[in-house]
Amino acid sequence: MKLRRTMLFVPGNNPSLIRDAAIYNEDAIILDLEDAVSINEKDSARFLVYQALQSLDFRDKEVAVRINDPKTPIGKMDLKAVVKTRKAVIRLPKSECKEDIAECAAIIEEIERENGITVGTTRMMAAIESAIGVLNAKEIAFASPRLLSIALGAEDYCASIKTSRSANGQELLFARCMILQAARAAGIDCIDTVFSDLKNDEGFISEVETIHQLGFDGKSIIHPKQIQMVHAVFTPGEAKVQKAMAVVRAIVDARDKGLGVVSLNGKMIDRPVVLQAERTLMLASAAGLLSREDKEYARLA
């Protein structure tokens, strides 16, 4: 299980931003070759990102590269460059149906075979940015075992349903719920859209609270200043952490005593509770809330 609370978009044509991408405490980095890069800079940006993946230390952060449409020659060249490095996840641009994922996966498989890379090791992330994509969310989420997550892209989606973004985000509720159910059903992560108004911290936090409550794993972000605000919302409260620790201790105790069934306060603990506790402790640990002893318990469990 990996945390993906914050996925920081970094323009693939900006050397200093790429160099500095890993100094912040975001969970994941998305080097962008698509929207951030103008058509006449696609080749140089691809070269830059390729070199960056080969030479920079991204400090164990998950790194993805958003490629151009894999159906185009530019997108195919992006795929070739990135897959070869074995160092990044492929973040697809807009996906509308399972074939979009499958076709890209097929190209990746070809590149893997050509370069002696174990087939299936290159992972993918998808984004849904249209009405048809939202309606096909389930088939997209199940389209490939390579998929780690699906994300909502709200700007294009709003245009496709003939509206624009509002402060309370009600126009996104349906899409968010659809994508979230699809991701959960497929057992992959679900990431929310970017929030572009960097001056509106209040609006940003409110949106993060909404998607956190809905069940999202994290948010795409466009500036390092957004990281702390997201992490603050995703940091579990003291009571929740204590409850998770109790679950973990119960598991360790049961194992020590050779018991097949784990129970806490007379109630049996089932798998969803364990997973929930595990995630809570990961979030707490990332926020620096766990003592060394607590971390050791969590590891044992």
Place this chain on the structure above:
Amino acid sequence: MLDLHEIELYTDIMGLHGLFEPDKLHKNYELIDERNQIRSKIIPSLEEAVRLSGLKDGMTISFHHHFRNGDYIVNLVLDTLARMGFKDLVVAASSLTDCHAPMIEHIQSGVVRRIETSGLRGKLAQAISNGVMNAPVVFRSHGGRAYAIETDELQIDVAFLGAPSSDAVGNANGYSRENNDKGIMCGAMGYAKCDATYANKTIILTDHIVPYPNAPFGIPESDVDFVVQVDAIGNAEGIMSGATRFTNNPKELLIAQLAADVIEMSGRFENGYSFQMGSGGASLAVAQFLREKMLRNNIKASFALGGITGRVVDLHEEGLVHKLLDVQSFDLIASQSLKNNRYHQQISASYYASPANSGTAVNQLDFTVLSALEVDCDFNVNVLTGSDGVIRGAIGGHPDTACGAAVSIVVVPLTRGRIPCVVQRVNTIVTPGKTVDVVVTEYGVGVNPQRKQLRENLAKAGIPLLTIEQLQQKAESLVGKPEPIRYLDKVVGIVAYRDNTIIDLIHQVQ
């Protein structure tokens, strides 16, 4: 009749001038208008004031840099002295900057023979790095300059001091409580205060004559010989901005947050502590992060020192910093505060940082946060020469506060563009590594191995620590190893440490 011979050992007592003679006494009884005329030190022209000052070829003239890049005084005075035919002058400025490029001409024509300053920038710096002068420029820290002046090692013959306000007898200041400051205000005049005290003659240049007494004053009338009214002393926009801008640069904010964490976890962050912050992006932002920590921990500082910024004034007005000691005000908010706040005290460069005084303000500091062009593996800091070897900075109070403060923190990005900022050996040593305790970069914090307890405190608190060598290696891995700078043999600059021993030399660039 008094008989002086009755006094035992009369001839051993100095400072007595014989018997009182009432006939020689003149009792003042002028009308106000007459008095203003008779007592006035206002001289109708700068030329006349220069003649009266007794300035001769080869003498030393001084200037302050409180007008920063908006200064008109240096160019105005040197143009005038050139017209009057002066040669071989020594210019001893507290600092020089971009707007002083016209001095190049006066160097070439022989009006200026030698320069003493804290820093140089722009075309003048470039020309000096290219060898335009015969004599090397002497760079002194603010404390070192005050020390040299106090000890008469740097003797100022005539000080030309611009002032946003003065009365007719020379009570001068960087602001005025009389009325508005004609748009010109510089706040504290700490560097000028030293010059006025010790110069043989002091000329105040002002565009704003106010009624006597111009109280409060930065420079008292007793230190002033002549006052000259000029049309303009500076460009308000170049002198100071409305408020020093708070950085939005995420990397600077990251470094600032880390520096504030270092302060909090150093073991010295407690009620009554004191600090100095620079005006650079990252060091300025430290004040903001410290504010949160002070509120959270209910800690208040006894004083903040140095170049004072609006950010520090905010902390003072919020009750988080009790007193402000201000040698130089960095923005209008700081100037306004000096004018209006009771516990905002103007201090001289000597009071601020002179090594001659063991109680000097920098020695009372717990923390100083300083910026740098480069830091090396021995923690030496360069704030004077760029990666091309050309002079492009100022020593300021860097070595003074680094030595005086109990914890000196240098905030510096690991690289700027393709230039590494943590290096094996700095181009020019300005502040010796022995006085630098912590280096904060966006990749982590390096603690001077001499400071074992501090290192332990920071490690225990989970501050990301690296050795300075690891930081240097990291920088090298990002941007590679730069070609060595090609210098010629000629020495164009002498870098004096605050005790005025020579710490490094700057050579002519090829």
